Amino acid sequence: MNPELQALLIVQQDDEVIRAIETRRDALSPRLAVLDKARQRAADEVTRNEAALERELTKHRALEARIVEHRLRLEKNTEVLNNAQKVKEVTAASAQVEAARKLLADEESESQAVSRRIVDLRTAVAAHRDVLERTTAEQVAARGALAGELAVIDAEIAVARAKRDTSSVGVGRSLLSKYDRVQTRRRTTVVFQLHEDFSCGSCDTAIPLQRRLPMSTGALIEPCEGCGCLLYFIPTPPAAAQG
Numbered sequence: 184m185n186p187e188l189q190a191l192l193i194v195q196q197d198d199e200v201i202r203a204i205e206t207r208r209d210a211l212s213p214r215l216a217v218l219d220k221a222r223q224r225a226a227d228e229v230t231r232n233e234a235a236l237e238r239e240l241t242k243h244r245a246l247e248a249r250i251v252e253h254r255l256r257l258e259k260n261t262e263v264l265n266n267a268q269k270v271k272e273v274t275a276a277s278a279q280v281e282a283a284r285k286l287l288a289d290e291e292s293e294s295q296a297v298s299r300r301i302v303d304l305r306t307a308v309a310a311h312r313d314v315l316e317r318t319t320a321e322q323v324a325a326r327g328a329l330a331g332e333l334a335v336i337d338a339e340i341a342v343a344r345a346k347r348d349t350s351s352v353g354v355g356r357s358l359l360s361k362y363d364r365v366q367t368r369r370r371t372t373v374v375f376q377l378h379e380d381f382s383c384g385s386c387d388t389a390i391p392l393q394r395r396l397p398m399s400t401g402a403l404i405e406p407c408e409g410c411g412c413l414l415y416f417i418p419t420p421p422a423a424a425q426g
């Protein structure tokens with residue numbers, strides 16, 4: 184067998200080994216994703232409640248400022264009422280006092296409602312922070328185990344890649360880049376032996392007549408016109424041909 188082909192077939196085996204290890208590494212991703220998702224959910228709840236708390240606090244500050252202002256107005260209106268002499272003035276002033284009182288009462292009751300929501304939200308924020316902390320703590324072991332597995336697999340990949348680098352020394356640059364192009368895309372076996380009738384070992388497309396003679400020497404490794412896989416021919420040894 185032509186030595187370049189031999190080297191290429193070994194590279195192909197090495198790549199298969201690498202892909203198998205990479206598949207094991209990819210299988211770890213869903214486990215990591217589950218952990219990330221659980222922690223993210225807990226973190227999102229903290230953020231959501233913190234934001235709600237912030238909104239209620241802002242609302243409360245604004246209400247309190249309005250209440251201070253409206254208390255002053257009520258005092259002023261009451262003073263006007265107390266100083267009113269004529270019936271008409273008394274009527275107008277007492278209507279204003281009444282309106283101011285009503286407004287103030289509404290705002291005070293709203294402020295109380297907001298205060299209650301603030302208390303609830305503070306409790307919720309604390310509870311969700313606890314959950315987040317607990318989730319993070321609970322995940323330490325699982326994440327450690329995953330990281331350990333990942334480190335082992337990465338070390339295996341490094342070894343396998345180094346072996347592949349060594350194997351590929353025997354393959355010419357042009358053939359290797361042709362092989363890499365197909366292999367990287369398909370991530371599977373891409374070098375096939377031609378059948379005896381010169382049909383592709385992968386897709387069975389027959390190679391054109393004019394290419395058969397040059398291929399038959401076994402020196403060429405060329406792509407299939409049907410599937411793009413790299414094809415080679417193993418010539419029948421002379422002894423067998425005679426027999």
Ligand SMILES: [Zn+2]
Pocket residue numbers: 383384385386387388407408409410411412
């Ligand atoms: Zn083919």
